[in-house]
Amino acid sequence: xxxxxxxxxxxxxxxxxxxxxxxxxxxxxRVHNLSSAIEGAGVTxxxxxxxxxxxxxxxxxxxxxxMADLRAEIERLEANLGEYAQTKxxxxxxxxxxxxxxxxxxxxxxxxxxxxxxxxxxxxxxxDYLVYMMGFNTGFPYLGGLPERLATPRLExxxxxxxxxxxxxxxxxxxxxxxxSPGGWxxxxxxxxxxxxxxxxxxxxxxxxDYIQFTPIASDDQYQDIERSVLSNEYxxxxxxxx
Numbered sequence: 001x002x003x004x005x006x007x008x009x010x011x012x013x014x015x016x017x018x019x020x021x022x023x024x025x026x027x028x029x030r031v032h033n034l035s036s037a038i039e040g041a042g043v044t045x046x047x048x049x050x051x052x053x054x055x056x057x058x059x060x061x062x063x064x065x066x067m068a069d070l071r072a073e074i075e076r077l078e079a080n081l082g083e084y085a086q087t088k089x090x091x092x093x094x095x096x097x098x099x100x101x102x103x104x105x106x107x108x109x110x111x112x113x114x115x116x117x118x119x120x121x122x123x124x125x126x127x128d129y130l131v132y133m134m135g136f137n138t139g140f141p142y143l144g145g146l147p148e149r150l151a152t153p154r155l156e157x158x159x160x161x162x163x164x165x166x167x168x169x170x171x172x173x174x175x176x177x178x179x180x181s182p183g184g185w186x187x188x189x190x191x192x193x194x195x196x197x198x199x200x201x202x203x204x205x206x207x208x209x210d211y212i213q214f215t216p217i218a219s220d221d222q223y224q225d226i227e228r229s230v231l232s233n234e235y236x237x238x239x240x241x242x243x
Contacts, residue, residue, distance in 0.1 A: 001027050005078050007071050013062055017074055018055040023144065028132050029089075031056050032209040036087045037077045045070060051208045052133045053142075090210045091128060093238035094176065094191050095226055096167055097217040098124075102190035109152045109169060109186055123147050124188065125214045128242075129174065131206055139178030139196030139204045143212060146174045158184035165191045167214065176212075178204075189214070192227035193237065211242055 006018040017034065020027040028051075035049045035056055045065030050057040060070055098121045099106040110117045129143040136142075151172045159182060162168075166177045168185030177183060178195035191214075195205045206212065215238075217223045229235035 001030065005075065007074075009067065010057060013059060015058045015060065015067060015070060015074075016055055017058060017078075019078075020054045023053050023132070025130050025144065027054055028130065028144075029209070030081070032087065033081050034074075034078055037081055038074065041073075041077060043070070043073050043077075087209065089242035090207070091213055091240050091242050092206060092210055093213050093215050093240075094167075094193055095217050095223075096125070096189040096191045096214045097220065097223040098167075098189040100220070102223070103167070103188040105155075105168075105186035106188045109150065109188055112152050113149055115149065120150065120188065121216055123150055124169075124174065125216050128211045128213050131208050131210045131212060133208045134204070134206070137179060137181060139206065141175060141195075141206050141208075141210075141212065143174050146172055148172070150174075152186050154184040155186065158182055162187065163190060165193065165195070167191060190223075192223055192230050193235075194230060205237065 001020040002018065008016040008018065010016050019030055031051045031054065035051050038046060038049060045060040046058060047061055048059040058070065058074065099117060106117050106120060110120050113120065127145050127147060129145040131141040132144050133142050134140060146169065150169060152169045154170045162177050162181060162183045164177060164179045166187050167189040168175060168183065168187045170185040175185065176191060176195055193205065197203055217226065226235060
């Protein structure tokens with residue numbers, strides 16, 4: 001973590017605020033706390049805030065503020081983060097059916113890691129994963145915290161179509177595909193939840209700074225029951241405050 005933030009212009013309407021040079025949960029929490037402080041303070045001219053692993057991208061209205069004034073205000077906020085209310089992280093429970101048609105690569109991951117399929121599921125679902133940032137496509141969470149034993153290489157040839165909700169592993173990362181798309185991650189399961197729904201408010205289920213806990217679904221019948229509840233807007237996603 002840097003002693004003082006570094007500022008980099010991103011075109012003529014955005015400013016990058018770098019707080020460090022590592023992928024680290026403490027550093028990432030400071031990024032989110034700074035974002036919350038800027039939003040809570042109602043900093044003049046700020047249009048949008050985009051947190052990443054180690055930095056914050058600040059879009060601003062050049063007719064309302066200057067880069068110099070914006071930088072000075074952000075420096076003041078960053079130096080006094082303890083004075084501002086900080087958003088407590090959420091833990092979002094993501095029910096997931098592992099293996100079978102929902103996770104066609106589970107057996108490969110088990111063989112590659114020298115574990116049984118059951119051990120892979122237990123390890124994968126036994127961790128709370130930090131959503132460091134959102135990206136790739138709308139609603140895709142970049143997660144940290146995958147146990148090292150589960151690291152598995154990507155597919156040599158990506159699939160042209162992956163079902164929405166698919167849970168995959170690629171090298172040392174795990175993630176969830178929010179919509180049907182091509183992809184090269186090893187698929188170990190699928191959730192019936194909609195991580196992105198244009199008709200919902202807000203349309204994205206997860207936020208950067210949240211935690212995900214994958215909860216195994218015991219049977220295909222249970223998966224279908226949850227899926228029906230989701231489609232009828234009757235399913236209540238389990239969300240709790242992080243400890």
